[in-house]
Amino acid sequence: MENEVLTYDALVVGGGIAGEETALNLAKMDYKVLLVEKELSIGGKMILLSKVFPTLDCAACITTPKVSETARHPNITIFTGSEVKGIEKKGERNFEARILRNPRYVKEDACTGCQECELVCPVVVKDQYQYNLVGRKAVFVPFSIANPRIAAIDIENCSLCGACEKACPSDAIDFTQEPEEKTYQFKSVVVATGYKLFDPIKMPRYGYGKYKNIVTSMQMERELAPTRPFNTVLRPGDGKMPDNLAYVLCTGSRDHTVGNPICSQVCCMYSIKQAQLLLGSLPMADVTIYYLHIRSFGKGFNEFYETAKGMGVEFVKGKIGKISEKENGNLVLRYDDIDTGQVKEAEHDMVVLSVGILANDEIGPVFKTQKLEFDDYRYVKQVDELKRPAMTNIDGVYVAGAASGPMDIPDSILSAGAASSEAASYLAEVE
Ligand code: SF4
Numbered sequence: 001m002e003n004e005v006l007t008y009d010a011l012v013v014g015g016g017i018a019g020e021e022t023a024l025n026l027a028k029m030d031y032k033v034l035l036v037e038k039e040l041s042i043g044g045k046m047i048l049l050s051k052v053f054p055t056l057d058c059a060a061c062i063t064t065p066k067v068s069e070t071a072r073h074p075n076i077t078i079f080t081g082s083e084v085k086g087i088e089k090k091g092e093r094n095f096e097a098r099i100l101r102n103p104r105y106v107k108e109d110a111c112t113g114c115q116e117c118e119l120v121c122p123v124v125v126k127d128q129y130q131y132n133l134v135g136r137k138a139v140f141v142p143f144s145i146a147n148p149r150i151a152a153i154d155i156e157n158c159s160l161c162g163a164c165e166k167a168c169p170s171d172a173i174d175f176t177q178e179p180e181e182k183t184y185q186f187k188s189v190v191v192a193t194g195y196k197l198f199d200p201i202k203m204p205r206y207g208y209g210k211y212k213n214i215v216t217s218m219q220m221e222r223e224l225a226p227t228r229p230f231n232t233v234l235r236p237g238d239g240k241m242p243d244n245l246a247y248v249l250c251t252g253s254r255d256h257t258v259g260n261p262i263c264s265q266v267c268c269m270y271s272i273k274q275a276q277l278l279l280g281s282l283p284m285a286d287v288t289i290y291y292l293h294i295r296s297f298g299k300g301f302n303e304f305y306e307t308a309k310g311m312g313v314e315f316v317k318g319k320i321g322k323i324s325e326k327e328n329g330n331l332v333l334r335y336d337d338i339d340t341g342q343v344k345e346a347e348h349d350m351v352v353l354s355v356g357i358l359a360n361d362e363i364g365p366v367f368k369t370q371k372l373e374f375d376d377y378r379y380v381k382q383v384d385e386l387k388r389p390a391m392t393n394i395d396g397v398y399v400a401g402a403a404s405g406p407m408d409i410p411d412s413i414l415s416a417g418a419a420s421s422e423a424a425s426y427l428a429e430v431e
């Protein structure tokens with residue numbers, strides 16, 4: 001890169017809603033920020049959601065203006081498809097970080113996002129941005145509202161046939177690109193690496209991955225989102241519109257047996273939201289939510305829960321023991337009915353597992369000189385949770401959003417506000 005800047009005021013690791021908010025706050029205070037995102041687009045998980053609770057505002061409509069503002073701000077440089085490999089603290093307001101930029105095999109300044117390459121590429125693999133519900137090509141624009149809206153080649157699956165190169169009207173395909181690792185200097189670091197979703201394959205008694213009509217809540221988000229893969233909600237096994245759906249709350253949360261004893265905080269509410277959206281999308285459908293406790297603690301949350309009940313969503317206080325599949329693809333849920341103490345069975349034509357959220361602890365080994373401390377659940381430890389929740393054990397390193405624990409979108413934005421003001425006051429300090 002010509003005239004590349006190697007020194008910034010702040011490194012923000014993670015380009016989800018918390019990372020964007022942090023970067024924007026610092027940039028507006030005239031600090032120079034480098035935002036590093038491992039995915040091909042910024043926007044995090046929020047840009048892929050349907051609507052948000054409890055207001056039912058469109059998630060993409062809220063997040064895309066923030067994504068564009070972040071991408072356009074002159075004080076923010078963004079590296080997508082990139083990884084922070086090592087951070088060393090050399091002194092106060094002196095961090096050195098090695099950053100790896102993975103090649104897209106597409107020239108970023110030439111690609112127009114026209115998708116002509118996708119039309120001719122013969123290789124189809126699962127689309128990770130649609131949570132494997134549909135396929136994508138080996139050369140692909142990540143999703144329709146991606147930022148940057150630039151194609152990338154998934155080189156592991158590419159057959160090197162050259163069809164995309166011939167079809168590209170902008171001569172943007174470039175197989176000669178190589179990974180590039182460089183060292184940059186920063187005065188402060190903000191960790192905004194978000195969370196991971198629980199993989200229900202780890203609970204074989206639910207049959208996820210084996211029974212086709214069981215999806216995760218994130219897959220249902222995609223089915224309900226404006227940029228969804230199908231034009232309606234379909235059960236994946238046979239493409240039929242479901243009319244009797246079940247939600248299984250606390251899948252992988254509050255469960256010692258899968259190593260995640262804590263509450264994920266958002267699953268009750270996003271499931272209630274999805275149930276309301278499903279009744280809008282499939283008005284004749286029955287939706288049942290199997291729960292242990294409904295935790296509707298936030299502003300407007302309990303009213304939202306009552307609205308769902310009023311709309312006809314059925315709530316069953318029951319612990320699911322096992323799910324089995326019938327020949328027609330329907331699913332039989334065996335559960336302890338907590339109110340009556342009886343073991344019961346119920347049949348549904350589609351099951352949504354409301355998966356919990358887990359810590360993304362990949363940032364741990366990145367800190368080389370001084371170890372970043374984690375809490376008992378592998379989230380970044382907040383050393384003074386009550387008075388200065390954005391502080392970590394390393395002076396000059398702050399945490400924003402769900403990197404410090406499960407939280408919803410407004411709390412992530414508040415947390416990013418705290419992290420950016422802590423970072424700004426650290427930057428302004430004079431030794
Ligand atoms: S690589 Fe070429 S064909 Fe593909 S989206 Fe970019 S400009 Fe269009």
Ligand code: SF4
Pocket residue numbers: 120121122123138139153154157158159160161162163164165
């Ligand atoms: S070279 Fe790779 S990405 Fe391009 S069309 Fe062929 S398989 Fe697809």
